[in-house]
Amino acid sequence: MNRMRTVIGIACLLSAKQVLAQQDAKDLAKLDLDQLMNIEVTAATKKLEKLQNIASAVFVINQDDIKHSGARTIPELLRLVPGFEVAQISGNAWRVSARGFNAGFGNKLLVLVDGRNVYTQLHNGVYWESLNILLDDIERIEVVRGPGGALWGSNAVNGVVNIITKSALDTSEDLVKVSYGSSGLNDNAFRLVRRVGDASVRTYGMFQETPETRNMKGNANGDTTKNMQGGFRLDSVKDSGQYTLQGDIYSIRETQNLGLPDVTVPGPKKEEFDYTNHGASLMGKWQRKWSESVATSLQIYFDTFYRPMPQLEEGRNTFDVDFTGTSKQGKHSLTVGANYRTSKGNTVASEYTVLSPSSRTIDIWSLYGQDEITLKKGLSLALGGKAEHNSISRLEFQPTARLLFSKSDRESYWLAASSSVRIPGQAELDSQAQFYKTTDISSGLPVLVKLIGSSAFKPERASTFESGARFVTSKNLTLDVSTYLSHYSSLRSFTNLTPSLLTSPVTYILQPVQIDNHLSGDTAGIELSVRFQPMARLRMSGSYAYTSLRLSYDRGHVDALDLYGDDGRGEGPRHSASIMANYDCMKGWATDVSLFYKDHDIGGTGQANISWNFRISYAPSKAFDIAFVGCNFGSSTLNIPTGRLHEIFGASLPSARLEARWHF
Amino acid sequence: MRASLLLRILVFVAILAGMCESAVYGKDPQTSHEVIAAIAYRASTFVDWPVTDSTTFVFGVIGDQTSFGAIQRACDGKQICNRIVSVIRLQDTSEARKCNAIFVDESETEKLPSALAYTKGLPILTLSDIPSAVERGAMIGLFVADNRVRFSVNIKQSKASKLKLSSRLVQLAKSVIGTN
Known part of the structure; x- marks a missing residue:
């Protein structure tokens, strides 16, 4: 009988506890300060609520996501974005794209770091291995899938990645990070923050070493990377506005074991290369709020780098000045801006790649404007566009129309129609010869493929229709879904010209291939992401994306490089998904697990692939934490975007590392 | 058996x-903004204002509907300094001068400098959940750490505005700028 009472007693006690915990928010203010300070809270959902008011497919990676992901690099972080295709093609090269087309070198994705454009105009794309940022200093990464040309200009055809670092005013702690891992992987960094009057200065240094990858036979690929980087950011808030000055400088030593197109030897001629990339940038920004409704921002930066790749040396200087003004008047919220950008690329030819002229300056002038009109409560229409004059294709106009209906703070729907442009790169315009070697199947003779560019190369164009919905339910469940239909015209294609048979130094076929614009087609897809926090200690998120490509060549043209397959459906994954879970155990212990699924690897084995990461961390105090991180488990191969153009290198290396951090 | x-x-x-x-x-x-609002209200009860004749205490919120609603719920029918609290949502930062206390929400980060400029030297308590709010000149800064809401105080600012923060409030603060 006594026991029975115990049972009932325990049950009652537990229920009572539950009732207590479920106090109505109204009663919270009756609690005393120290009681309030002991209530467990979930991370603020404000950022998500703000997202409710954006009529495009936005995904935000915040500092918490960065910490729990276990990622070391920006491309690894971008795997968290639904529908992003991240392929590592060697120890020091990545391809990243949104909504398909990774086989096209990911040239439709624009990337900005604090407003500084890091998309380069030689091969059209981002040198991901040169884009290193102290991940602890990132405030958030805002990713917009789909066209962003109306705001950000050309090359934002399929997405924009906006990396935003913390203001020095928001960084209060010094940091020392030490990380050692398998095969000599290491990652060390420090950060110092000092206040000078009403300004704050943050400086940092980073020393990273990434070991070489291995091919399918388990042999080393000789592709190591050593990065040394430093920089600063100064922020100051005065009556005359907010001022930012920031700069970075890096030196990256890379080794590569390249297969060179030499017809005299059977197979590729392997050669080891060892070279060092250098780069630096300096940026100043002034933001001022003139009144409650008018604000302006002026930004100027200079960026320089030298990249002596074995095939082609490149040096580039970029200068950019950007002005933005916003004004709110009644139902109108107006944004206007002007931008000037000049980028000069100098190249030094090798026997494998020749550009003529060897240097080219691309100047871009642009004006943009957007008006967001509140039609009625909860319903708003944004109309905008960017008019751009560039030194290649002259005038481009990229308009957008976006309609947003917010049924409540927790439910919104949007529709959008936009057009966007990717302007030609230096290689597409000026390439006299880029050599690759294959073998002719019928005769068995070596084939030297010679890619030739043309000043007649046209910009790639896209028209995109999108729709989306976002829901925030109770229990911190947020759901974001977007769909899209895009039509592309004058996409880059490769057309075989008449081959010739040469007999010196050996008998081989010289196959010239013209880079032109004979490809067009449609893509469609859906992207879904869910975030769920059932309890304060457990956070979960998941994503799913379906991508469908239908590309076709103009009559009489075939795909010389076979980038998109016979059916024009591309080689990228059609279905991809991810699941992440983070559990704060107790007393500073936490565990994270992430799983990534692709139904089809580009190149590589072409098979379905599941890889997973884990992280176990322990933070005995606020000042110190330590984590054991494992990445890339189960991923059997490196994903080679263009197996036929590049040589397949092989397997990515699962890695494990121990990471310790001290905050002062 | x-x-x-x-x-x-x-x-x-x-x-x-x-x-x-x-x-x-x-x-x-609890969602963090409910607890932040409750602490913002509670902390205000540990502050002494110079004596006035007014019977209402105006609590201004610069923020979105979520933060305004949360502060309104927290202060509903309550008193600060023996005066009945009235919560208003400020459209313009210049209106901050009419208030006895203001809360600048994270969603309006860019308005903090202007709000602080308008209230400078006046006996108006400034609270905010913007990161590093006290370093930027707010008197009470609220933040989430280890899944709990914490706050810092800036006594230098409160003194300059002739507000007295109670020793209990200062004691509970995670960090303090200036001395009492």
Whole structure:
């Protein structure tokens, strides 16, 4: 009988506890300060609520996501974005794209770091291995899938990645990070923050070493990377506005074991290369709020780098000045801006790649404007566009129309129609010869493929229709879904010209291939992401994306490089998904697990692939934490975007590392 | 014997059920802005204002509907300094001068400098959940750390505005700028 009472007693006690915990928010203010300070809270959902008011497919990676992901690099972080295709093609090269087309070198994705454009105009794309940022200093990464040309200009055809670092005013702690891992992987960094009057200065240094990858036979690929980087950011808030000055400088030593197109030897001629990339940038920004409704921002930066790749040396200087003004008047919220950008690329030819002229300056002038009109409560229409004059294709106009209906703070729907442009790169315009070697199947003779560019190369164009919905339910469940239909015209294609048979130094076929614009087609897809926090200690998120490509060549043209397959459906994954879970155990212990699924690897084995990461961390105090991180488990191969153009290198290396951090 | 086994199983199941329940519901966390609002209100009750004749205490919120609603719920029918609290949402930062206390929400980060400029030297308590709010010149800065809401105080600013923060408030603060 006594026991029975115990049972009932325990049950009652537990229920009572539950009732207590479920106090109505109204009663919270009756609690005393120290009681309030002991209530467990979930991370603020404000950022998500703000997202409710954006009529495009936005995904935000915040500092918490960065910490729990276990990622070391920006491309690894971008795997968290639904529908992003991240392929590592060697120890020091990545391809990243949104909504398909990774086989096209990911040239439709624009990337900005604090407003500084890091998309380069030689091969059209981002040198991901040169884009290193102290991940602890990132405030958030805002990713917009789909066209962003109306705001950000050309090359934002399929997405924009906006990396935003913390203001020095928001960084209060010094940091020392030490990380050692398998095969000599290491990652060390420090950060110092000092206040000078009403300004704050943050400086940092980073020393990273990434070991070489291995091919399918388990042999080393000789592709190591050593990065040394430093920089600063100064922020100051005065009556005359907010001022930012920031700069970075890096030196990256890379080794590569390249297969060179030499017809005299059977197979590729392997050669080891060892070279060092250098780069630096300096940026100043002034933001001022003139009144409650008018604000302006002026930004100027200079960026320089030298990249002596074995095939082609490149040096580039970029200068950019950007002005933005916003004004709110009644139902109108107006944004206007002007931008000037000049980028000069100098190249030094090798026997494998020749550009003529060897240097080219691309100047871009642009004006943009957007008006967001509140039609009625909860319903708003944004109309905008960017008019751009560039030194290649002259005038481009990229308009957008976006309609947003917010049924409540927790439910919104949007529709959008936009057009966007990717302007030609230096290689597409000026390439006299880029050599690759294959073998002719019928005769068995070596084939030297010679890619030739043309000043007649046209910009790639896209028209995109999108729709989306976002829901925030109770229990911190947020759901974001977007769909899209895009039509592309004058996409880059490769057309075989008449081959010739040469007999010196050996008998081989010289196959010239013209880079032109004979490809067009449609893509469609859906992207879904869910975030769920059932309890304060457990956070979960998941994503799913379906991508469908239908590309076709103009009559009489075939795909010389076979980038998109016979059916024009591309080689990228059609279905991809991810699941992440983070559990704060107790007393500073936490565990994270992430799983990534692709139904089809580009190149590589072409098979379905599941890889997973884990992280176990322990933070005995606020000042110190330590984590054991494992990445890339189960991923059997490196994903080679263009197996036929590049040589397949092989397997990515699962890695494990121990990471310790001290905050002062 | 059998009955006792049954009881033991019952006890076990009850504890397990209770544990699961408390795991699923009992720890159901409050959203941070509700707790931040409650602490913003509570902290204000530990501040002394210069004496006036007014019977109402105006609490201005610069923020979105979520933060305004949360502060309104927290202060509903309450008193600060023996005056009935009236919560208003400020459209313009210049209106901050009419208030006795203002809360600048994270969603309006860019308005903090202007709000602080308008209230400079006036006996107006400035609270905010913007990161590093006290370093930027707010008197009470609220933030979430280890899934709990914490706050810092800037006594240098409160003194300059002739507001007195109680020693208890200062004691509970995670960090303090200036001396009492």
